[in-house]
Amino acid sequence: MKAPHTIFSSELRGEKRLLKARLDNLFIPGGKRRGGGLLALALCLTVCLGALVSCRQEPAPPDPDTLVGAALDQVLDDRDERESWGLLWETTSNGDMVCAFSYDGGPHAAGLGNLLLLAADGTTGELTGTPVFLSGDQCDALSWSADDGLHVLCTTVTTYQGVDTCGGGEVVYADGTWTWTWPAAPGSPDYQNYWADRKGVITLGNLDLYIRGDWDPATALGTEPQWIYADTRLFQEDNPAVGMARAYVAQVIPTEVAGNADFQIAGLTLSGTYDDTDTGRTVEAWALTYHYQDPGTSNQVESPEGLHIYLCYPTGNPDPTRTFLLGSSTDADTERAARLLNQRWYFPMDSIPDPELYTPWGFDFADLSPAMETAASVFIQSDSQRQLDSLWFDPVDFSLMQTQYLTYGRGSINGAAAEDVMVLFADWTWTGEPAVMNTGEQRLDWSLILLRQNDGNDGWALDDEGY
Incomplete structure (x- = not known):
C-alpha cells in the first residue's frame, strides 16, 4: 500500500540508502539535522501566541x-x-x-x-x-x-x-x-x-x-x-x-x-384606528385589562372580557391637548363601537345608539330626540327669518362646549349641573332683509345650549346660543 506523501511525514521506503540516512539524522549526535529552523520557528510562535493570550486576558467581572x-x-x-x-x-x-x-x-x-x-x-x-x-x-x-x-x-x-x-x-x-x-x-x-x-x-x-x-x-x-x-x-x-x-x-x-x-392594570394595547370623514376625527380603540381582589370571596376578579376604551382626535393631529375620551365598550366589533361613539346624530334622529355603550355625556340618549325638537322649534317660533339647514349632536364638541359653559359661561352663575346641560349644533341661513346679516348669509357650527326643565315634564329650554 502506498502511503500518502507530505513534507512532514517520514517516508519508510524499501531503499537501504535512504533508510540509513534517515536513521543517522535522527540518532547520531552532532549529525547534520534538518528541520531545526522549523522547530525554532514553531517554538517562537508558541511563546508569542502565549504572550498575546495573556495580554488579552481581561479582569474577572466583580461578583x-x-x-x-x-x-x-x-x-x-x-x-x-x-x-x-x-x-x-x-x-x-x-x-x-x-x-x-x-x-x-x-x-x-x-x-x-x-x-x-x-x-x-x-x-x-x-x-x-x-x-x-x-x-x-x-x-x-x-x-x-x-x-x-x-x-x-x-x-x-x-x-x-x-x-x-x-x-x-x-x-x-x-x-x-x-x-x-x-x-x-x-x-x-x-x-x-x-x-x-x-x-x-x-x-x-x-x-x-x-x-x-x-x-x-x-x-x-x-x-x-x-x-x-x-x-x-x-x-x-x-x-x-x-x-x-x-x-x-x-x-x-x-x-x-x-x-x-x-x-392593578394588566394591559393596555391598541386594537384599532378608525377615521371618520363626517366628523373629521380619528378614533382609537384600546384593549384594557385589569384585575382586583373581591373583598367578599378574596378571589381575583378579571376585567370584563373585550373591554375597550375609545379616544378620538382630529384626523392627522393626535395632539394630547385635543384628544378626548369617547367612552368604553365590551362590543367585540371595535369598529362598530367606534362609529357609534363618534357618530354625529342629525335631526330628525332615525335611530337610537346601542344602550349598552357607555356614554360619558351625563344623560340618557332618550333625552336627545326631545332636545333636538326643542332646538328646531327655536328657529320657527323665535325668528322666522332664520332658516334651519341642519341640526346635530356631536359628542366631542358637546364635551368642549359644556365645559366652557359650566366654567366660564352662564352655567357658572346659574348653578346648572352637568347632567342638565345639553349642547347641540346647527347650520342656518339668514333669509330676512339685509339688515343684521346679508340675505343668504350662513352661520355654521352654531351652538345651542339647552337646560333640562324640572317642571314635571323634564323638557328642555334654550338658555344660550352663539359661538
Missing part, C-alpha cells in the same frame, strides 16, 4: 454578592446579624455593572424588603458612587438605558399595623454617580410631601399612582388600607398615544373597582 457588604457599610450605621439579601437584577451601563437588591435587615424595624442599588467599575470591580438605599418591606425596581445614562424606576412600601408608608421615584446612574430626577431626593421635604398620600406600582414599564382612600385606620386596624387608582406617570413610553390612553383609564373604571387594594 455582585461580594459588593453588598461594602455598599451596606456606606449606607447603614448598624447591621443585624440576621440580615439577608437577594439579587433582583443585574445590568451594565457604559462598562460598569449596576445591580438591584432586596435587602432584609433582620427585624421588622430594619425593613423586610429594602431596596439597594449599587454600581461597580467594570475594570477594577470597585464600588462607584454612593449606593441608593430605600427602606421598606416590599420593593420593586425597573431599569432602562437612555442617552443620559441608566434610568431606574423604583418603589417601596412599608406596612405597619395596617398602614402603608410608600416611597420611590426615578434615579439615574451616569459617570459613576447616582442622581435623583423625580420627585425629589429621599429624605427631603418634597419627597415626603409627595408620598404622604400616594402609592406607586410599576406596571407596563411605567408607574401607576394611587391615592389613599377615605378610611379610618383607627377602626380598620389590621386591615389593608384602601388605595384608589388615580393616574399613570409615563417614564419610558415612546408612543405618546399610550400616554393619552392611560390618562383616561381612571374615568372608565368603577370607583369600587379602582379603590380595591389589589387593583
Whole structure:
C-alpha cells in the first residue's frame, strides 16, 4: 500500500540508502539535522501566541454578592446579624455593572424588603458612587438605558399595623454617580410631601399612582388600607398615544373597582384606528385589562372580557391637548363601537345608539330626540327669518362646549349641573332683509345650549346660543 506523501511525514521506503540516512539524522549526535529552523520557528510562535493570550486576558467581572457588604457599610450605621439579601437584577451601563437588591435587615424595624442599588467599575470591580438605599418591606425596581445614562424606576412600601408608608421615584446612574430626577431626593421635604398620600406600582414599564382612600385606620386596624387608582406617570413610553390612553383609564373604571387594594392594570394595547370623514376625527380603540381582589370571596376578579376604551382626535393631529375620551365598550366589533361613539346624530334622529355603550355625556340618549325638537322649534317660533339647514349632536364638541359653559359661561352663575346641560349644533341661513346679516348669509357650527326643565315634564329650554 502506498502511503500518502507530505513534507512532514517520514517516508519508510524499501531503499537501504535512504533508510540509513534517515536513521543517522535522527540518532547520531552532532549529525547534520534538518528541520531545526522549523522547530525554532514553531517554538517562537508558541511563546508569542502565549504572550498575546495573556495580554488579552481581561479582569474577572466583580461578583455582585461580594459588593453588598461594602455598599451596606456606606449606607447603614448598624447591621443585624440576621440580615439577608437577594439579587433582583443585574445590568451594565457604559462598562460598569449596576445591580438591584432586596435587602432584609433582620427585624421588622430594619425593613423586610429594602431596596439597594449599587454600581461597580467594570475594570477594577470597585464600588462607584454612593449606593441608593430605600427602606421598606416590599420593593420593586425597573431599569432602562437612555442617552443620559441608566434610568431606574423604583418603589417601596412599608406596612405597619395596617398602614402603608410608600416611597420611590426615578434615579439615574451616569459617570459613576447616582442622581435623583423625580420627585425629589429621599429624605427631603418634597419627597415626603409627595408620598404622604400616594402609592406607586410599576406596571407596563411605567408607574401607576394611587391615592389613599377615605378610611379610618383607627377602626380598620389590621386591615389593608384602601388605595384608589388615580393616574399613570409615563417614564419610558415612546408612543405618546399610550400616554393619552392611560390618562383616561381612571374615568372608565368603577370607583369600587379602582379603590380595591389589589387593583392593578394588566394591559393596555391598541386594537384599532378608525377615521371618520363626517366628523373629521380619528378614533382609537384600546384593549384594557385589569384585575382586583373581591373583598367578599378574596378571589381575583378579571376585567370584563373585550373591554375597550375609545379616544378620538382630529384626523392627522393626535395632539394630547385635543384628544378626548369617547367612552368604553365590551362590543367585540371595535369598529362598530367606534362609529357609534363618534357618530354625529342629525335631526330628525332615525335611530337610537346601542344602550349598552357607555356614554360619558351625563344623560340618557332618550333625552336627545326631545332636545333636538326643542332646538328646531327655536328657529320657527323665535325668528322666522332664520332658516334651519341642519341640526346635530356631536359628542366631542358637546364635551368642549359644556365645559366652557359650566366654567366660564352662564352655567357658572346659574348653578346648572352637568347632567342638565345639553349642547347641540346647527347650520342656518339668514333669509330676512339685509339688515343684521346679508340675505343668504350662513352661520355654521352654531351652538345651542339647552337646560333640562324640572317642571314635571323634564323638557328642555334654550338658555344660550352663539359661538
